[in-house]
Amino acid sequence: MKRIWIAAAMVAALLTAATALAHARADRADGTAGLPKRALIGYLHASFANGSGYVRMADVPDAWDIINLAFGEPTSPTSGDIRFTRCPASECPDVESDEEFAAAIRAKQARGKKVLISIGGQNGQVQLTTTAARDAFVRSVSQIIDRYGLDGLDIDFEGHSLYLDQGDTDFRSPTTPVIVNLISALKTLKASYGDDFVLTMAPETFFVQVGHQFYGPGAWGGDARRGAYLPVIHALRDDLTVLHVQDYNSGPVMGLDGQYHMMGGADFHIAMTDMVKAGFTVGDTGHTFPGLREDQIAFGLPAAVGAGNGHTPPAQVHQALNCLVKGEECGSYTLRGGTSPNLRGLMTWSINWDAFHGWEFMNSHEPFLNALP
Template identity: 70%
Template sequence: MRPAGNRATSVLTAVALAVAAFLAAGPPAAAADADLARNGGFEAGLDGWSCSGGSGAVVTSPVHGGGHALKATPAGQDNARCAQSVTVKPDSTYTLGAWVQGAYVYLGASGTGTTDVSVWTQSPGAWKQLATTFRTGPATTEVTLYTHGWYGQPAHHTDDLTLVGPDPGGTGPGGPRPPAAPTGLTANATSADSVALSWSAAAGATSYKVYRDGAAPLTVTAASATVTGLAASTTYTFQVGAVNAVGESAKSAPVSATTRSAGGSPGSPGLPAHALVGYLHTSFANGAGHLRMADVPASWDVINLAFGEPTSVTSGDIRFQLCPVAQCPGVETPAEFKAAVKAKQAAGKKVLLSVGGQNGQVQLATTAARDTFVSSVGRIIDEYGLDGLDIDFEGHSLSLATGDTDFRAPTTPVIVNLISAVKTLKAWYGPDFVLTMAPETFFVQLGYQYYGSGPWGGQDPRAGAYLPVIHALRDDLTLLHVQDYNSGSIMGLDNQYHSMGGADFPIAMTDMLLTGFPVAGDTARPFPPLRPEQVAIGLPATTNAGNGHIPPAEVDEALNCLTKKTDCGSYQTHGTWPALRGLMTWSVNWDRFAGWEFSRNFDAYFAGQGG
């Protein structure tokens, strides 16, 4: 939301008077006062600064003083916030100032221990000085300085930023010191052009410098970084230094990593342009009957093994076993199954472990459960030589009991820990790791109405609970195939309710994923669209497999509407997506039970479209 005009005028007047008084009288003289802001003129690049979403860059024009200035560019829901933490003296008064240029530029300080302050101005075309003062609390030893722009506005500039006030002390006994050198540095080549680094956080560090073979250091605020822009099949050596307001530590012990060879597509590792995804009943039997891995037809490009299940809801420990002989006569031996997996992979197919399912509730409520999940899933993937992981959490696995309200910044432990666990697995196995998800519409599209709003109108507060997971993992996600079945009516982007059983339902639900949508009616924080190659339509293979089955002719209508904008019926999409990945079904076994109707229709449809 843009600030109102009257408010802007009054604030500008106040700021102008404050600056005039400041310039006329100057800050109170004190022998101990010092400028504590680090690299406030940006002459050392972004050293000491952290900018949200990679929004900041140092430029040589325009500048206010010296040879450089900060240029920060808001994009989407990011306001281009650049910040640094500064060591200060408790119970002391400080003056914060900067020269800025642009529309709606803010300057402020947070964590003061008293009243946090900020000022702003709209000054396109001319440099303008902003200034404010604050007093630190009796126990405050660190504050965060920041500058940012406003949503939807052009880039803004900041230069000659200062924080003038009492020096918190030197580096002598009892005074602040630089941090100790970071320890535990590890390096993992995640692709042909990137290496992921992590290390143990250094006490008192406000940022870190990452050094690589004589290149300009990379400044980060977390105890991890991904270095990009590297050459394939090349060995690089890295070191890290820890930084605070006093200075920089000695460098860590060096570590080396060799980037992967070139080739492959991290976004869709090894998948065809249009893929068919199916779940294979591997660990249980039902009315669909048992099907051996070796007997799965070549139509299936991604085969999800159903299911890896938890030993308890909260342990995070996942186990996987083949169906017992008593339930599945003729089931293959583990050795035969592993050989069949390798044969499928040799034919270009992907075989994944699917975790969860209707009865497999998993709640990673603690970091211990998260770590157990990672290690147990990794053991299964390694034992069977699998290509990746499918997340099929249902029921109460994604509880929103603590009431998250922003899908971009979740705090609920089961959400945060799931995201962390999957990212760890992805980093562990690298860019060829296939990651898919199969949430129900309740946990995704229902967020259009109810996410973060609690039990409103009789709705479960978990509505839309997958949104923060999908959003956090969108750069790692190979495929999202929402279950467009076993669902109640959902409101689409046309503000009309759509029900299962016809082409309109998967059309409307998929259009939301590919267009993006407001969350709980909040247009200020829309859920961004996914790429069409990340999305497949999830449908039951037969009427036996789930509520919401639609005949093959209507499956074709849904595909025509989304990929060619024809046969759209009552719902008109907001775009045309010929790169839509394909279809997912529950399940391969049920499709065999129905004479392979679902997979034969998929093959025929995409053969008619040229692949």
């Protein structure tokens, strides 16, 4: 009888282990391995101070679950050769050594945090116009990731990095080289590093939600950048960990209710995030962009008034989260995509600006996120 009990216990233990392994594999397959249900995501000025002061990696509070190192930038807009240069001591007197920086990254990772290299930013225009630039991008980004043992990559292409050529009207099958080559490069990096590779994106609303109303240059030669992130997001949707659109530095954007929404309040975050969850028709192309999984979605906002246009008071951010997660406090807006109980969280520009302003963003939002069901 005792032997039978032992055998049964061993079978039960094996089944438990197999179930845990299956769940772990499932987590890796959808790109969420190691992330908490709610994540606080921030950019760390690692290459510059930007008027907000330098924050050493070791001094970043543990409330931050994903730390995006800002920024890796190209040697020229079309080279694809990305370089990551630490902030010089002349600008950042408190900057740590490379060895201390790498050790602090490892310490963060040991506590379950993810550290990524963010490519682009306001000044880092990246246009992969050729396959040679694509290959240089893959090679140089890999070198940065390997040098510091990073967990992945954030794409923060702004300005004129992405655009659509005339006649490129189907986001499902793009033909514009800067888009085709970026998709290829990101797929190569993901395949090289495997399922645990964290891939995030931080497009502006002009490159995503504005694509609902206008896509690319159109027949009359409008701005070729409208909606230009959509083919990249769509092609990488099975590899994408988090999309956190910048709900700031934005003009009015038409939502799924046919109304224009203005940044700076709960309504904007609700409407813009609902578009990403529900999906939307793309311009006059006749195609529909399918929504993302809710666990792939966060939204971004400035950490303080001085960090960017569109700062939202904490109470308004919490109202938006209550609407998106629980369907409460939505005001006059009706969620087309339904509630998102597994919404990933919040992104901010930036950790440095939050430190400069006494950690208001972190102290306001991290406890609120963790208290959500």
